[in-house]
Amino acid sequence: MAQFHIRCESEDISPYVILVGNPQRAEKMSKLLDNAKLVNEYRLLYVYTGLYKGERITIATTGMGAPSTAIVLEELINLGGKVFIRVGSAGGIDPQLNVGDVVIATGSIRDDGTTPNYLRPTFPAIADFDVTKTLIDVGKETKSNITYGVVISQDAFYVPYPDEEMEKFVKAKVKAVEMESGCVFIVSQYRGVRAGALFALDGNVYLKKMKPFDAEELFKRAEEDAINIGLEAIYRLSKAGLK
Ligand SMILES: O=P(O)(O)O[C@H]1O[C@H](CO)[C@@H](O)[C@H]1O
Numbered sequence: 320m321a322q323f324h325i326r327c328e329s330e331d332i333s334p335y336v337i338l339v340g341n342p343q344r345a346e347k348m349s350k351l352l353d354n355a356k357l358v359n360e361y362r363l364l365y366v367y368t369g370l371y372k373g374e375r376i377t378i379a380t381t382g383m384g385a386p387s388t389a390i391v392l393e394e395l396i397n398l399g400g401k402v403f404i405r406v407g408s409a410g411g412i413d414p415q416l417n418v419g420d421v422v423i424a425t426g427s428i429r430d431d432g433t434t435p436n437y438l439r440p441t442f443p444a445i446a447d448f449d450v451t452k453t454l455i456d457v458g459k460e461t462k463s464n465i466t467y468g469v470v471i472s473q474d475a476f477y478v479p480y481p482d483e484e485m486e487k488f489v490k491a492k493v494k495a496v497e498m499e500s501g502c503v504f505i506v507s508q509y510r511g512v513r514a515g516a517l518f519a520l521d522g523n524v525y526l527k528k529m530k531p532f533d534a535e536e537l538f539k540r541a542e543e544d545a546i547n548i549g550l551e552a553i554y555r556l557s558k559a560g561l562k
């Protein structure tokens with residue numbers, strides 16, 4: 320049955336889904352599919368389904384932040400989504416990382432207001448092991464300097480963490496900050512589906528090197544790497560029939 324925001328039917332959605340925040344990234348990725356069909360454009364939450372190397376996959380836009388992401392994920396699960404990979408952007412925190420790097424999340428610090436409505440804040444937001452292992456395998460084959468570890472999912476993009484807290488994150492080897500993976504992991508855990516996430520870095524918030532416009536090309540290359548890793552991973556998981 321068509322959902323309240325994702326206005327398409329179950330037959331329009333593959334169980335294997337790529338999630339992106341930015342609708343332009345969804346459009347860009349749809350061009351890498353054969354026979355891509357736009358199955359939802361309501362609220363600019365573009366959803367495409369098509370073939371990647373012969374496997375039927377869906378690419379869906381979550382919008383920015385946990386509330387929008389939870390809505391989209393819930394509705395995709397209602398429509399039959401089973402395995403999810405978020406292909407996003409993030410700001411580095413690990414001082415070794417900068418624009419152009421790609422990070423795979425093994426888990427997320429849940430600094431958002433949505434997920435405590437699902438599971439208490441002490442419940443860990445952990446990426447699915449099989450999905451993450453596939454992402455890391457593909458990542459290592461694709462990019463020599465792939466990094467993986469814990470990230471932070473926050474709500475307030477324009478409110479930086481206090482220096483003291485940031486130093487603790489660096490000491491604890493937190494890799495990056497973004498806004499949706501914690502929600503994707505918790506909603507997936509709660510609803511009994513699997514999820515992983517990876518990000519192209521657009522700067523480093525700890526080093527206060529945020530979104531340097533002269534590095535746009537480096538970001539685009541990292542975004543392409545993240546897109547290719549995400550697509551290859553979801554293809555392998557679909558081919559293996561991971562449920
Ligand atoms: O590039 P996307 O996937 O949107 O991800 C990141 O970019 C947005 C902020 O600019 C937030 O959604 C954040 O998580």
Ligand SMILES: O=c1cc[nH]c(=O)[nH]1
Nearest residue numbers: 408409410496497498
């Ligand atoms: O949430 C985000 C996304 C990209 N870059 C950041 O610094 N934060």
